[in-house]
Amino acid sequence: MTKPATRLKSILARREAVLMPGAPNALFANVIQELGYECAYITGAGVTNMYLGVPDVGLITMSEMAQHIAVIADTVNIPLLVDGDTGFGNPVNTYRTVRTYERAGAAGIQLEDQNFPKKCGHFSGKGVIPADEMIQKIKAAADARQDGDFQIIARTDAIAVNGIEDAMDRAHRYIEAGADVTFVEAPVNLQDIERVARELPVPQIFNYVFGGKTPPVDQAKLKEYGFGAGLYANAALQAALLSVHNVLGELLKTGSLETVKDQLASFEMRQNAVRKGDFDEMEKRYT
Template identity: 60%
Template sequence: MRNATKLKSLVQERRAATVPGAPNALFARVIEDLGFEAVYVTGAGIANMHLGAPDVGLTTVSEVAQTVSAIADAVDLPLIVDADTGFGNAVNMVRTVRLLERAGASAIQIEDQVFPKKCGHFNGKAVIPAAEMVQKVKAAVDARHDADVQIIARTDARAIEGLDAAIDRARAYIEAGADMTFVEAPRDFAELARIGAELPVPQVANIVFGGKTPDPGREALAGNGFAIVLYANAALQAALKASREVLSALKVDGRLDAVADRLASFEERQAAVAKDAWDAMEAKYNGG
């Protein structure tokens, strides 16, 4: 079964499938090795790891597409791709969707923030008029070649206009053709429950460690009809903390003995990048 079809089937089950985020192909390989069912290609993660910059709209569609292509080459899992605002207006959205679908996206998430956007859990966000976003959703739906590729319409209006307005916007985006919606940054479980109950299509929850939305757990979210639960930057945050701890010890001690238990072994590192498979390929084509 094609990955887009797998993802379409998965979201229809509405069992709050846990989807970790990956900013690069190595993290995606770890996600696949651990048995997760899909990967979220995180825009914030690409900004943080590729640019060393915050999630404030600095990445380009080409940088995102290159990352998606690398991840699609490395793993055989559906990719849910964060496409920010579509990188412009409805016409830009057409190119964005076509480019990301060709790169390997099984779902493309777009949002109604003013461009350049900010992380959904930052303060100071602004949203475009709902009618403008409706046209962008229509453009995204029209632009995809594979009808199984999911168009996820995200609204950031909760922080600006309130939850009622955010739910109204999500309904409008569904009418425009969105397969799924994603109300970003609800403040408590009661708000999450309303989102799941009042919107008819599969929903996305986004759990950011240290962010604005509490984590009620997969069982509770599944009970409220959520299809996907994103942990967009858990791996990145873990890697950042571990890197600082290990490198701090190296700076002080000039050796790694004191932090050896925090390092993947040489063998674990090679297994993570499937070195055995590359060795077998080398032997095959070298006549070995």
């Protein structure tokens, strides 16, 4: 089988706006693979929310993310693009982050040009580092990777800080520095979304956050624009959160799950999601 990094590179190069759901844990990654998605994204915001129970404001550590990568990469075969935040420090820290992520099983890393500690791309109050500093992080990332197909995705959050022109200039410079893909975060209108895909010469990531700053665009339109992937980093998390809230709220109110049975996965679905059949086969083989 082709290496995960090579597969991710090929997926993004097709510019077919391949849907890339976010996986904050191995269970959700299993579901993503079982449904037939070609790739998945290990979301820093999702891991932060589900593992630490806190907002995406730069509190997750590199080692905590690496642990999640290793667990998820061990349970699925699809390539994983992983959130690397700001590289967790300067270019030297970024070098170590890339080495660690790649060793843990990532097929690519997303790095962003926010100040540390970073914030969710759809929060207010963000700041960005000078473009020259981000360029050095990109160069460090390129030097650090062991597999030349390991994808370096350079994200800029400059739209919210300095506007679209600075964001586009930064993206061009990041490409010149060695980024394989760029990711212009949080455009607020369709004109800017189309411009990103049209003017930048490498594949692009479109990120949709339900309730965030960027308007929804369906996959057919993103494909027409030429995006490499449509990222839905926290759709699974938001769906799960709503379901948990509704089901446990009803249980507290009525003392029963009977009225919300249709919102519960069956016992069989649950076991399929964790591949229990594979483990049953192993037990037979080694008994």
